Amino acid sequence: xxxxxxxxxxxxxxxxxxxxxxxxxxxxxxxxxxxxxxxxxxxxxxxxxxxxxxxxxxxxxxxxxxxxxxxxxxxxxxxxxxxxxxxxxxxxxxxxxxxxxxxxxxxxxxxxxxxxxx
Numbered sequence: 001x002x003x004x005x006x007x008x009x010x011x012x013x014x015x016x017x018x019x020x021x022x023x024x025x026x027x028x029x030x031x032x033x034x035x036x037x038x039x040x041x042x043x044x045x046x047x048x049x050x051x052x053x054x055x056x057x058x059x060x061x062x063x064x065x066x067x068x069x070x071x072x073x074x075x076x077x078x079x080x081x082x083x084x085x086x087x088x089x090x091x092x093x094x095x096x097x098x099x100x101x102x103x104x105x106x107x108x109x110x111x112x113x114x115x116x117x118x
Contacts, residue, residue: 005091007050009063011037017057019050067091071113083115 007024009017017026017035028046029036035057036043057063066086073079085091102108 005065005067005095007052007055007058007063008066009035009057011062012039014039017048017063019048021052022050024048024050065091067094069094071115 005020007017007019007021008015009026016037017024019025024047025045026035026048027043028034028048029038030042030044052058052063055063064086065088066084067090069083069085071081071083073081085094098108101111101113105111
């Protein structure tokens with residue numbers, strides 16, 4: 001099982017910025033130098049600083065933390081699946097559970113874990 005947490009900005013269902021809290025890759029409007037909200041302007045991908053306290057997209061609520069939890073079903077063909085959440089409490093709960101399992105077992109890989117709804 002693997003997990004990652006990123007800050008992501010979507011416009012019209014398209015990912016335009018993805019960061020880790022320190023650096024991000026964003027689709028930038030070449031004319032304005034800002035993260036683009038339109039698919040009809042000339043853009044380029046640039047590495048930018050990712051600082052949620054100073055980011056205009058984060059301040060507007062366009063950017064949010066998203067956890068991607070990837071897990072393997074070894075007996076199923078193409079058995080790698082991904083579950084995404086942007087819930088703060090779900091992210092904390094999953095991270096805490098994984099840290100507890102890692103501290104108890106010394107590893108996370110190939111441990112038989114199950115997902116349950118509360």
